[in-house]
Amino acid sequence: MADSTLTIDPPQEQVGDTTGSAESGSRGIGRAAVLAHRRSPAHDLVEEMEQGSGERVRLRELPFLSQLAVRAASAGRSSAAVAGALGVALPSRVGEVTGATDGSGVAVLWLSPDEVLAVGQDEGRSGLSPDVWSADVAQALASEPGQVVDVSANRTTLELSGPCALQVLQKSCELDLHPRVFPVGAAVATLLGSTGVILWRTGEQSWRVMPRASFATHVVRWLLDGMREFR
Amino acid sequence: MLIIDCPNCGPRPETEFGYGGQAHVAYPADPHALTDEEWAQYLFYRDNPKGSYAERWVHSAGCRKWFNAVRDTRTYEISHVYRQGDPRPDLSKGA
Numbered sequence: 104m105a106d107s108t109l110t111i112d113p114p115q116e117q118v119g120d121t122t123g124s125a126e127s128g129s130r131g132i133g134r135a136a137v138l139a140h141r142r143s144p145a146h147d148l149v150e151e152m153e154q155g156s157g158e159r160v161r162l163r164e165l166p167f168l169s170q171l172a173v174r175a176a177s178a179g180r181s182s183a184a185v186a187g188a189l190g191v192a193l194p195s196r197v198g199e200v201t202g203a204t205d206g207s208g209v210a211v212l213w214l215s216p217d218e219v220l221a222v223g224q225d226e227g228r229s230g231l232s233p234d235v236w237s238a239d240v241a242q243a244l245a246s247e248p249g250q251v252v253d254v255s256a257n258r259t260t261l262e263l264s265g266p267c268a269l270q271v272l273q274k275s276c277e278l279d280l281h282p283r284v285f286p287v288g289a290a291v292a293t294l295l296g297s298t299g300v301i302l303w304r305t306g307e308q309s310w311r312v313m314p315r316a317s318f319a320t321h322v323v324r325w326l327l328d329g330m331r332e333f334r
Numbered sequence: 335m336l337i338i339d340c341p342n343c344g345p346r347p348e349t350e351f352g353y354g355g356q357a358h359v360a361y362p363a364d365p366h367a368l369t370d371e372e373w374a375q376y377l378f379y380r381d382n383p384k385g386s387y388a389e390r391w392v393h394s395a396g397c398r399k400w401f402n403a404v405r406d407t408r409t410y411e412i413s414h415v416y417r418q419g420d421p422r423p424d425l426s427k428g429a
C-alpha cells in the first residue's frame with residue numbers, strides 16, 4: 104500500500120492535448136503534467152468495475168468532472184449573474200437540471216432553494232480548469248449576495264448504465280425511480296443505501312451516481328455487489 | 335418508516351432526515367439574567383405531549399434545510415410541514 108516513493112505511473116488514458124503547453128513555465132510545470140498526475144477516487148477499482156460490468160449493467164467512473172457549488176437565491180440578481188456566466192439558466196425546483204441534462208456539457212443541478220451544483224467536463228477534455236471557471240463565475244456574481252466554490256474534488260461521478268441499471272439502483276434507493284416520477288434529465292440528492300449521493304438520470308438507461316470522494320470505494324463496491332446477479 | 339414531506343423536496347423516506355426536537359423554543363432574550371434553573375429549563379426541558387407536537391427536522395440527505403412539522407406522537411402521522419420562521423399552524427381545527 105505504501106506509496107511513499109511518489110513514483111507515479113503515467114495515466115492509462117491520455118489526457119486532452121488542448122491544455123498545458125501554453126501554460127508551461129508559468130508555474131514551473133506544465134498544466135498537462137499536473138493533470139497527468141491526478142488520481143481519481145475510484146482509480147484503483149477500474150479493473151473491478153470492468154469485471155463486474157456486462158451486457159445488462161455497466162459501471163465506470165467519469166473522473167475529474169469540474170464542479171462548482173453555487174449559493175444564490177433561486178430568483179433575483181445573484182442567480183441571473185451566475186446563470187449569465189455559466190451560460191445556463193439556473194434550476195428552480197427539486198429534481199430540475201438545466202443545460203446539458205444528459206451530461207454532455209455544462210449542466211446545473213438543483214440542490215436546495217439557494218444552492219445549485221454546476222457540473223462541467225474534465226479539464227483534460229475542456230481545457231478549462233475549474234479554478235478559472237469558478238473565478239469567472241464568482242466575478243460575474245460581483246457584489247451580489249452569493250458564493251461560488253470549486254468543489255470538483257468533493258464528489259466523483261460513477262456512471263451506471265444498461266437495461267438493468269434501474270433494478271440495481273432500486274435495491275438501494277428508496278425513491279420512486281419510475282420515469283413518471285424520475286424522468287430522464289432529473290437529479291436529486293438522496294441516499295444510496297446509507298450513503299448520501301446525488302443521483303442523476305442522464306438517459307433512459309443511464310445514471311450518474313455522485314458520492315463524496317471518501318465514499319467512492321464503498322459506493323463502487325456496493326454497486327458491484329448489486330450488479331452481480333445481472334452479470 | 336415514515337415518509338416526511340420536505341417543504342423543498344417533497345415526500346422522502348425518514349432516513350434522509352435528522353430530528354431537531356421541539357420547535358418554537360425561543361432563545362432567551364437575556365441569558366445572563368436567568369437563574370441556573372431557568373437556564374436548565376431552556377436547555378433541557380421539553381414538552382412531551384400525547385398528540386400533536388410541533389418539532390424541527392432537517393433534510394440532511396437532501397436540501398439540507400431545517401423546517402418544522404406537526405407530528406402526532408400517538409400515530410406518527412405528520413399533519414403539517416412548514417418553513418422555519420412560519421407560525422405554528424392552528425391545531426384547533428381537525429385532528
Ligand SMILES: [Zn+2]
Pocket residue numbers: 340341342343344393396397398399
Ligand atoms: Zn429537502
